[in-house]
Amino acid sequence: MAAPLDLDPSSSVLAYFGSELRRYRIAAGLSQERLGEIVNYTGALVGLIETAKRTPSREFAELCDAALGTEGALSRLWPLVNRGSFPSWFRGYVELEAAATSIQWFEPQNVPGLLQTEDYARALIQACWSDSVEQQVSARMERQRVLDDPTSPVLWTILDEAVLHRPVGGREIMRGQLRRLADLMRAQRIVLQVLPFEAGAHACSDGAMIMLGFSEGPDVVYIEGYGSGQLVNLPEEVKRCRLRYDLARAAALSPEASAAKIEALMEGP
Known part of the structure; x- marks a missing residue:
């Protein structure tokens, strides 16, 4: 040392x-x-x-x-x-996330970071061969404080059904993650819809997307790739992203049916 x-x-x-x-x-x-x-x-x-x-x-x-x-x-x-725990390309998004009044999130692969349990987050970060696992887990958990604030943003999430079936960290950790989602929905902390397999191809088929809304200023869309992230603020691009999100939302299960699906998976083997 x-x-x-x-x-x-x-x-x-x-x-x-x-x-x-x-x-x-x-x-x-x-x-x-x-x-x-x-x-x-x-x-x-x-x-x-x-x-x-x-x-x-x-x-x-x-x-x-x-x-x-x-x-x-x-x-x-x-x-x-x-x-400083976040990659440089992600820090701008984190600052905007903390200031947003609404967050609309489509996620095709993993539970969104704002909704992850600590064990689920750790399993994901370890799978990426990170050399600073606990530092990143701590930073991710800290981000979730935005949901505890009295002025927390409205969070509307659409999850591809595949997210619910992928046993990140093993079945017990995944069960705990599903339980957290169910608890947040039950407490009306978030709105969550599941996009079922039977929906087939959909308007957001090409990847994750996050739309941030603010009390002042235009909306921003965040799109993330491997080791990089892009903030989109051109009005026409944001408008197209919003239409695609709305189409995916229309194809998803209702919040009530989504909660029932999550509850059923929690009780499964």
Whole structure:
């Protein structure tokens, strides 16, 4: 492990967070082990965060603020650290997602990130051979806070039926994921429709699409490919995407029939 003094605080936000944590800890007269005991984490993890080898969770930042008397300094840094967990090509979308008043999502392969359980997200990220699995899982879970806000956006999702049958992470993890979808629908947190196999070819057959609406300014469409993402804001292109989404929605099962299908799959073998 690199010595803390070798860390350049200006090299990244994560490095700056680590250097600030170390500075506050030393000022408080605490060892890494003692701080770890106070905040209920290991001293080894404190050391890894101080040397920018692990990304802190929001909880970790808040607990360290309380233990070190920093008046929230680390918690204020944390959103910047979390933003750095996303690929550069995805960060613009995340910022727009957080500001949107409506999100309309068509997904042909996986449960949308905003609706994933932690276990489901981890299984997906591991399948992509990522070298920063827990960092990406944490960032994805943090994105879901947008749904907990009193002013959370209206989220309308269309899932291809194949998404419900693909046992990501194994059957138990998938069952837990289906249960989360059912709970969110039951609590009227989201509107979800399943596009059944029998619909055949449909207007969104060529891939995932997300439409973001805002209280001010034009709608934006986000289209993602392998290792890249594209924001579409030309009015005519957005209009065409909206028509295709509406056609797919018309071909999908009703929310009630979709909930029944999900419940049936949860009870299956």
